[in-house]
Amino acid sequence: MIYPIVVYGHPALRKVAEDIKKEYKGLKFLIDSLFDTMYNADGIGLAMPQVGRHERIFVIDGNPAADDEPAMKDFKKTFINAHITERSGNMAPMKESCLSIPGLSEEVNRESHIRITYYDQDWEFHDETYDGYVARVIQHEYDHLDGIVFTDRVGVLRKRLIKGKLTAISKGSFDAHYRTILQGQKLRV
Numbered sequence: 001m002i003y004p005i006v007v008y009g010h011p012a013l014r015k016v017a018e019d020i021k022k023e024y025k026g027l028k029f030l031i032d033s034l035f036d037t038m039y040n041a042d043g044i045g046l047a048m049p050q051v052g053r054h055e056r057i058f059v060i061d062g063n064p065a066a067d068d069e070p071a072m073k074d075f076k077k078t079f080i081n082a083h084i085t086e087r088s089g090n091m092a093p094m095k096e097s098c099l100s101i102p103g104l105s106e107e108v109n110r111e112s113h114i115r116i117t118y119y120d121q122d123w124e125f126h127d128e129t130y131d132g133y134v135a136r137v138i139q140h141e142y143d144h145l146d147g148i149v150f151t152d153r154v155g156v157l158r159k160r161l162i163k164g165k166l167t168a169i170s171k172g173s174f175d176a177h178y179r180t181i182l183q184g185q186k187l188r189v
Contacts, residue, residue: 004179009170047144052187089113
């Protein structure tokens, strides 16, 4: 199933996601639908709040980014009940964009090293560390689970400069080839 993607300004993006239990009904279908939605929108990551749901799950398939970022080659994972337990290393700036904020890219500083615990789609527990671009992508998707979007992490001056663009996006002034849901529209997931 391909879900519409929630756009900046919708309150669903600000709600903190909740852990789920192993017995969660329909988990495989939910994960498959999240991947299908991400592929349909040409993304490399997608979190449940971006489709208006609040299970603590996100998915990443880095293969489309592998030409520019070799560490993303064959990096396809599902993160369930993810919790970053450590952030360290140099703060590194890099442009980020998001399926929930179509047409906008901004430079964001993030730590270069993380440690994260999570369950995979087979409900196996992992405690892993990541560096560089992989760590950045994970942090970006993880932020969605905590109700944070990448524009929350840009500098104060830059936030002022993009405020008008964000307002326009929240009102539907953007181009996207995938279905979206704006603030004030009902979620049907």
